[in-house]
Amino acid sequence: MSEEHPEGTGRERLENSTTIGEVLEVAMGFEATARDFYASLAGRVSKPLRGLVQELAEEEKRHYQLFSDLRERPDVQEKISEKIERPANDHRFSDYVQLPELGDYPDDQSILQYAMGREHAAMEQYGSLAEQAPAGPIQDLFRFLAIEEMEHKGELEKRWYELVYPSNV
Amino acid sequence: MRPENYKPVQHSASHEYELYFGPNHPGIEGNYALKCVLSGDVVQSLRADGGYLHRGFEKIMEERLWIQNVALVPRICVPDPVPMEETYARAVEMLGGLEIPKRAQWIRALMLEASRVCAHLFYFGGHAATMGMYSNMFWGVTDRDLILDIFEEITGARIYHMYITPGGVRRDLPEGVLDRLSKVLDYVESRLPEFDNLFFDNAVVINRATGVGTLTTEQALSWGVTGPNLRACGLPFDVRRDDPYLIYDELDFDIPTETAGDAWARTLVRREELLQSIRILRQIIATLPKVGGPIRCALPNPLAWNVPAGSVYARTESSKGELGFFVVSKGGAKPWRVHVRGPSSMHAVHVLERLGPGSRLEDVAQIMFSLDACPPEVDR
């Protein structure tokens, strides 16, 4: 699984990044990779699943856009501290869901699980980078990114539940 | 009949003339009239003319759910509405085999006797008024109001209580109401000497009422007279004693009688009955706190209440005589037939038409009133 994760290979680059701009750029790279991955997956899955995959690609695209916007903005530091002052809770509901092998014919549940796994891994990675980084803007940024990914994961969990449990009568 | 529709009979010249007496005569509480044929001031013949207050109760009751008629029945008789509620409820209970809880029976008896006190106070006042003596009427009506206050506390309404329902009553007694009723009874009792001064021991009144509208015992029996009017002829018949209902057989009371059978005797019987009712109420006040339990038995949903098929005749001793409800059910959600045998309709029409001839015009109102005719109930 880890080979597939673009974050794995980028860790070194992130560790060595010294400016907010650099970190954001690397993060944007991850999002772009994910976006492209979902885009190519969309072509392979059947039509009922395609919507889901396309939405995931859209979300990665939005994340990419968010980071890209942040990089351009002069008040970036403010935005970041705003976020980390009220960190969200990791509910960790999906932590026990296995990371599936996405074969040729993944089902909707697998795709979502895979996506949740990705977000989880990214969240963990940014979290541990924040631990390592000296206090300061870079550490704040890593925390910010970890929270962003955690929130995204939470969103996916809700979708997962709505997919898997709705018929629970 | 509407006055404008009244076509006087064209008489050949004679000593007789016809007088349309009422409906707005001050001596007549209500809306029916008497058509009197007079010779001089002596009544030759007399016809009761009803209809002003006809509201078609018996017909309407066939169109209403069993429970809805609870709201309708008290309106049949304005001055004494409680017996109407009681008798209708009891008829439905007899048809449906409903058990009235003990507490409800005592409360209903309390309501009935308090209503009798009200009605009799009203009666003294009204009887006096037919002689042009209004102080007594004001007193009677004022004192009656104190009991209406008690009714208001118990039932939320002063006149039409709509309180007795098949199976029991609609609300339990409010805290402390028995004490307040007790005080009102003390007061009413203390007022009786003043009524005596003005009315019962008044030589003018006695002279005026004695020998007026006299019924013999035989007439009373054969004309279907009931209630205090029958007891004023010396016959001690009372539905409460002879055909007892609720808890009347557990109560200690006398059945006052007079023998003269005239208007004065009828008033005296009622004075004594008022005291008997107060005596009954005191027993109820003493007993009710010891009678617990529900105030109504379980009823079916009133919107889907089929009363078993059958027919019953329920009777109550109202302040004016025997009240009967003949109720027929076809097993449906509404009564198939309700016949109200009103206590005063017999007196106000049948008896009065026979009693009136021979009396003087000035006594007509008094005779009518002394029979305690209740025009709304005559008209139904």
Added chain:
Amino acid sequence: MNRELESLDAVFREMPDLKVEHTGPRRTRIQVEADALPTLLELLKGRAGYLHLSAISCVDWPDTEEFELVYHLWSYQVSNLISAHTRIPYDPGRYVSVYDLHAPAVYFERDIHEMFGVWFEGCPDQEPFILTEWQGPPPMRKSFDTVAYVNDTFEWREYQPEWANDPSGGKG
């Protein structure tokens, strides 16, 4: 008391076709053929002390096109109420008056004549009492539809209350 009850039994023995049922405390229901009812009333009055005619009730039974007449008689001596039920057909809708036996009958018969249209032979007074200006059919008959009459005869009041413009009263 016992003597009176025996005499009631004697009445029943004399009229074997009666259907007698004790329906409750002090209540007896008797089903009697229309032609036998006057005899029954006479025997009840003369032999068993049922002096008091409490009421005569009429019930309309359109299914069988009959009127049911119910005579409620009370005995002051034995404290019992007999309801004697009999039925007469709509057509001709006539019955005999029991006025000569029980004078109060005139009041009830007059009422039944007015409200149901039954004619009582021998009743001295069947003038209208309440419906002196009524042209319609006897209104207590089941075939007379009160609601339809009201709808045909009267206007319904239309209200234009202020709240009709804004029923929510700002609460919505």
Added chain:
Amino acid sequence: MSKGSFLRPLKALAYLGRPAVTLPMEPRPAAPNYRGFHVNDWEACIGCGTCAQICDNEAIDMVDIPELKADPLAGIKPRRPAIDYGRCCWCALCVDICPTGSISLSREYVHVGPDLNTYYILPDEKGIHGLNYPKGWSKSPDADLLDLKRQTMGEMEPQERLQSFAEMVAGFTPEAALMEASRCIQCGMCHDACPSHMHAPEYIRALWSGDAEEAVRQIYRTNPFSEVCGRVCTRRCEDACSLGNRGEPIAIRWLKRFAMDSLNHEQVRRIAAEGRELAPSGRKVAIVGAGPAGLTCAYDLARQGHAVTVFEALPHAGGMMRYGIPEYRLPYDRLDDDVDVIASLGVEIRYKTRVGHDISMERLRDQFDAVMIAIGLHKGRSTRVPGTNNENVIAAIDLLRDVTLGVAVDVPKKAVVIGGGNVAMDAARTLARLQTRAYGAVQVELVALEPADAMLADADEVREAKEEGVVIVNSRGPRCCIINGERLTGLETVRCLSIFDNQGRFHPLYDHEDAQVHEGDVVVEAIGQMSDFSLLGDKLTEKLDWNGPRPRIDQDGRTSEPWLWAAGDMVEGPDVIHAVAAGHRAAASIHNEIMVREKTP
């Protein structure tokens, strides 16, 4: 007798010296129980109109309030009572019968004015003049006019239930049914809440008047699965029932069952055929799936004279009603009766015919005027926590289907069920019966994410499961299956602290420190189900518009393909009565469509 005195009356002259009676100008305070003008708490009022029904004088009108929201599922109508004081007699029956207790009479009793319009009021809690007078006559529990208690029904003792799959509830006795039916106030909330808008007030009233045949006739107006729905319906009607506001709702479902039980099968068949179109329309419709949606659609279309063929993959009809619902809740012969009524109208059901395998969708399209698919949700979802790929982790729906089909099931001595809904209860209670039969003892643990007071399953189901020895462990989320070598030995769960976020969306919070192991040879997952759309084939799948994992349909059940309709669980989620409703909608739409089209040769 006293002759009286001429002088004593003069004593009354003393009154001249007494102070006159004076009364204040303002109204005297009314008694605490007074029956004055109405007040009505709009928050509590549900607009049921029972006050207007009981009103002696037709003094109460229900006025539509456009600003209020209708909530049929909660039993709330957007209307409130208006009182005509030209007619009101202050009997207060409206107060005593009000199902919610919202309406009362106040202690305010004076209203004077020349404008008659002011005598017609729409009362709120502030009263006729907005003066907030205290309440007078209001609801009193000892004189309620509504019977808030439901009739009881016989049911088997738990030990007896466990011995077999026999139906456990006895059904109402005629007396109990009559009493229960008599409780109904005919407000119609049930009708509005029912997905199929069953005429419950009408059939309840018919039962009350002793006319079971009329009741069945009313039932068949909207539901050909009344034997089924009389037993296992999710009964939105009872949730909406006005009597539920302060008491127990009418047992509408059991009354339906009573009506159906009262008639013999022939009578039901006759009633179902009443009013049917006898002349064939010449149109043919194919329906895929003999479940409630498909067969309801078939029923309606057959009644309209169309030739209907139903294709069913399994050996019997009923779909999830047969293969998902255990027989102790729904005896299959009753389901057979419902199916037989439908078949008796000329509906042909081809069993063991798997569309997509034995016959293609394209063939159906070409051979019929219209095609409707209602294939249900027959594949179980998995939590996919580690270990769920073990062969002893099974889906509840597979277990239930195997039991119905009579496939030999390896009965585990100890089982763990994941899920808190009715399917989980079905699985747990089925296992309990199998265990009783095989080992004489029940060892089933059921872990639910929800706390005990928020279980998804019916309270009755939960109670009955507990009575049968199922141990229900609430607020537990699965962490992993415990595999010892190859062997499954149990399930590990953690405490679930909360399930939903503050927007009401699913977002459970776990306490990882609070772990627990539930021993079991088998873990049954009963969380959710999905459809198997492989029957559509690649081309049709690609052609159809989709709404997430389900084919997109319009409000009548029509897909983006003009010849194809879809209905039932596969598009709406699992529920028999919703499926019935969807079947009706699809049938109406199909009928309208094919009648204007040329016949397919």
